[in-house]
Amino acid sequence: MVPSTMASTPACWLVLLAWLTLCRAAPTPVTQVLPSPVQDEAFAEEYLSQFYADVGITNSSFRSITLTSFNESLQDMQAFFGLEATGVLNNETVEAMKAPRCGVSDISKYGHFAGRPKWGKRLITYRITRYTRDLSQSLVDSTIAHAFKLYSDVIPLDFQQIYRGNADIMILFKGGYHGDFYPFDGPNGVLAHANSPGIAEGGDTHFDDDEMWTLTQRGVNLLLVAAHEFGHALGLDHSRTRSALMFPTYRYVNTNGYKLPDDDRRGVQALYGSRTPNPKPNPPPVPEPEPEGPTEEPEPMPDPAINPSGEKCSRSLVFDAACSIRGDLFFFKSGYYWRRRQRDIVLTKVSSKWPQINHVDAACSVPHKDFVYLFEDQRYWGIKAYTKKIIPGYPKPITGLGLPSSVSKVDAAVYVATTGKTLIFAKSQYWSYDESRNQMDPGYPRYISQDFPGIGSKVDAAFTNYGYIYFSNGPRQMEYLLAYKRVTRTLLNYGWLNCY
Known part of the structure; x- marks a missing residue:
């Protein structure tokens, strides 16, 4: 027998039963995870450890930053990027940290650049041991050659690609772990890194193949990044000048007729001197094209006796x-x-x-x-x-x-x-x-x-x-x-x- 109190309110029980059934059947709601101050602070600590902390001279894979030095390192980073150096983490600073960038440290104490290293010879060889999947091999070869030529146009160094054996600068495209102590972090983080001049691995340059490499504004422009990394391979540190090629974060500029910005040109010439006088004379007026066809007369044979x-x-x-x-x-x-x-x-x-x-x-x-x-x-x-x-x-x-x-x-x-x-x-x-x-x-x-x-x-x-x-x-x-x-x-x- 149903108690009288329940019999007087059967509709309420039906509503309650329906609500309980719905709760059991409905999926658990998904909560959108938004960046929190705690997450931003952890990200900032990792960023500062990678780019603004001393590198242990006995173990090149070790980087550390203490809690007491966090504010000081943050101030250094903010000053480098032209932000207000408050030592306090804010949205503008986090945004700058999350921009795609080079994997080389921003502080001059970074071990690669101690003592102003530079190449002691005029002909530098390079070899590409692994290519990206995004561009044809011929496009990569010509773009890498173009990046080196930006420097050989202004300093008295020549660069030659070789296809076997050890070169002065070994180049590869690979994502994640790729044989050194600094694995890449996937798309849109660290794009590439390079060693400074020296024996063994000196000058070696690595590109993250998890990026989308292009020759345009889409994805990541290979010419701009390669030219930046080769600046490191020649001995250049990062620049605080935003318009410089050696500024640490990536920014696309039109590469049609691109030449080294003044800041980078002065920096590399301070190491190697200028390529002067210019061996590329002004061209003469271009004559009209010669007529085509099989009736063209053969060129006269030169006299081999004439020196x-x-x-x-x-x-x-x-x-x-x-x-x-x-x-x-x-x-x-x-x-x-x-x-x-x-x-x-x-x-x-x-x-x-x-x-x-x-x-x-x-x-x-x-x-x-x-x-x-x-x-x-x-x-x-x-x-x-x-x-x-x-x-x-x-x-x-x-x-x-x-x-x-x-x-x-x-x-x-x-x-x-x-x-x-x-x-x-x-x-x-x-x-x-x-x-x-x-x-x-x-x-x-x-x-x-x-x-x-x-x-x-x-x-x-x-x-x-x-x-x-x-x-x-x-x-x-x-x-x-x-x-x-x-x-x-x-x-x-x-x-x-x-x-x-």
Whole structure:
């Protein structure tokens, strides 16, 4: 029997029962977790420990910051970023801490920079051991070369990419732990870091591959970050100037025609001096393109008996051929060649080095094979790059490469490491030779002016340097960025021979 008190209120029981049923069936509400002052303080302590605390000299993986030094370190950080140095954590300071940045410390006591370290030689080699997934290998190569060139334009250092062995600066893209004491932290935190100059790991540079690397405003611009990190690899500390490349946090700027900001230029020149006088003379007026077609008359053969030493500093100097061999540049003219080793220039007669060869029409180096190919008329020689000696079995006919018998001579040849192809130029056309398959690619010849806009319809000499291809057409030379198919500068040939 139901008690009278309950029988008098059956609706209340029904409502209560329905409410209890709903409570059991409803999911547990999700509480939105918002940053709290406690979380911000923990984040700030970690940030200051990483970027504003002393690094133990006996263990480079150890960083510490005490509670008593928190306010002092916070003041240092606020002063560095141009904030009000109160030593009190506020939203503006936390926002600055959370900006994407370089992984190198902001304080000059940081061990990498003790004693103003710098490289004690003029030619610095670098090697990319692991590439990002976001860009093609050729784009990474050309962008890294461009970043180094920002410095070689203003200081007397040269940079050369190698593909095997140990380089002065070893470069890799990898997320998380990557072999040092400073693992990366995922997207939008630490973007990259680099060591200062020195033996062993000195200059080594690492990029967080959890970032989205681009060449635009989207994601993280590789040119800007690489140029910043290479500043560290050359000995530069962080700058307090917000417009400087070496300011610690990342900020995109338009990279079209980008040059080192004044603050960074003065800093690196204080270490290495200036590259003066400028070896890049003003270009002459660009002539009208030559007409295309197979009826073009062949160039007259130079007289090999004429010593070209008197032409060395002529603004009208035309190269017969050019190539880079194990870091040295060779420029061929009238049966001779100038060899440029760093800043030294030596003139040598071709036949005194290779008695079988009178003059060189074209030359190219294939580094991974350690081969150099020298072309004369309708023959070519294989040279061992290390010894500079002719390989047995040469010369061979150029038709053996797949060129038609109608080609009387090769005008220029250049090996492109990013594609594994040797480009062979004759008159207004060119061929692509696949070095891995040892045969000519199908679909050739093609017209030069169609595939290489801006360089004209003929190539007299071609070579690679700093990640660019340099095409000579008469006395003019075009610095060409193959990945973008565009001319970045127009120079004169004689600028490579210490003529100003």
